[in-house]
Amino acid sequence: MAGRLNGKSAIITGAGSGIGRATALLFAREGANLVIADVNETNLNSVRNEIIKTGGTVIARKTNVSSEEEIKALINLELEKFTNIDILVNNAGISGGLDTLEDQKSEEWHQVFDINVMGPVYATKHVIPHMKQHRRGSIINIASVAGLLSGAGGNAYSASKAALINFTRTSACEVGSYNIRINAICPGLIETGMTQPFFEWARSTGKENQLGKYCELKRAAHPEEVAWAILFLASDEASYITGQAIPVDGGITASMSIPGRKI
Numbered sequence: 001m002a003g004r005l006n007g008k009s010a011i012i013t014g015a016g017s018g019i020g021r022a023t024a025l026l027f028a029r030e031g032a033n034l035v036i037a038d039v040n041e042t043n044l045n046s047v048r049n050e051i052i053k054t055g056g057t058v059i060a061r062k063t064n065v066s067s068e069e070e071i072k073a074l075i076n077l078e079l080e081k082f083t084n085i086d087i088l089v090n091n092a093g094i095s096g097g098l099d100t101l102e103d104q105k106s107e108e109w110h111q112v113f114d115i116n117v118m119g120p121v122y123a124t125k126h127v128i129p130h131m132k133q134h135r136r137g138s139i140i141n142i143a144s145v146a147g148l149l150s151g152a153g154g155n156a157y158s159a160s161k162a163a164l165i166n167f168t169r170t171s172a173c174e175v176g177s178y179n180i181r182i183n184a185i186c187p188g189l190i191e192t193g194m195t196q197p198f199f200e201w202a203r204s205t206g207k208e209n210q211l212g213k214y215c216e217l218k219r220a221a222h223p224e225e226v227a228w229a230i231l232f233l234a235s236d237e238a239s240y241i242t243g244q245a246i247p248v249d250g251g252i253t254a255s256m257s258i259p260g261r262k263i
């Protein structure tokens with residue numbers, strides 16, 4: 001069966017771990033030519049090696065998404081090697097802390113926004129001219145349920161993901177007439193590097209069965225379950241979908257009440 005991304009080129013940020021890693025492995029299986037990026041070079045190279053071992057085409061480059069210059073260099077690398085850019089997955093992100101606003105330092109807000117918002121802004125800004133030339137492209141921003149509602153992350157993190165969701169909508173409206181689609185995915189609780197300490201704490205205190213219990217499916221998810229949704233948005237199967245923020249959250253944003261205690 002032909003791969004769903006055969007002949008397409010994609011950039012994936014934050015590909016060294018979690019959702020980005022799962023997406024890179026899936027995209028490679030579906031035939032995409034990949035440029036993968038992360039600040040963690042060791043993890044990044046290990047994902048690159050995994051992909052090469054299975055016959056995929058991939059280039060890895062250490063990149064800090066909060067640097068516009070590094071993003072430009074990443075895009076130039078992609079153009080040099082694969083001549084065009086069909087797909088951009090803005091996945092790199094950090095969670096920031098859980099302190100209350102009064103205890104948070106301004107630097108923390110700046111760091112979270114530099115990575116979670118400005119990273120996708122720089123990458124989108126610099127891929128759009130190339131996508132316009134080819135009159136096609138799909139950009140997927142990895143936001144969070146924390147950007148839709150309170151209660152799923154720290155204050156700065158939630159605000160950054162809300163900003164990313166509306167950036168998705170506004171930029172999608174700017175470039176729709178060029179056949180460029182921009183969407184966001186809003187994951188719920190996924191077991192990744194970011195949430196590992198939380199999962200380890202739950203397991204070590206016998207609270208494993210409480211993980212994800214507030215969503216309708218009553219469990220946390222694996223990164224692959226998010227990667228499948230990203231693949232769909234990246235593929236031509238999603239050709240009429242743009243400007244949307246799609247939760248992949250086991251139904252946690254579907255209800256105002258705690259499952260089992262509906263009024």
Ligand SMILES: NC(=O)c1ccc[n+]([C@@H]2O[C@H](COP(=O)([O-])OP(=O)(O)OC[C@H]3O[C@@H](n4cnc5c(N)ncnc54)[C@H](O)[C@@H]3O)[C@@H](O)[C@H]2O)c1
Nearest residue numbers: 014017018019039064065092093144187189190192193194
């Ligand atoms: N895990 C969850 O429950 C969850 C829920 C909602 C949204 N998300 C979002 O999913 C995305 C992926 O996170 P994950 O859960 O897979 O976590 P993760 O920590 O496993 O992966 C994030 C990757 O981003 C990289 N990264 C961090 N800062 C970077 C920077 N400045 N430049 C380049 N790379 C950088 C990290 O090194 C890491 O490899 C994030 O945007 C996160 O906010 C995760």
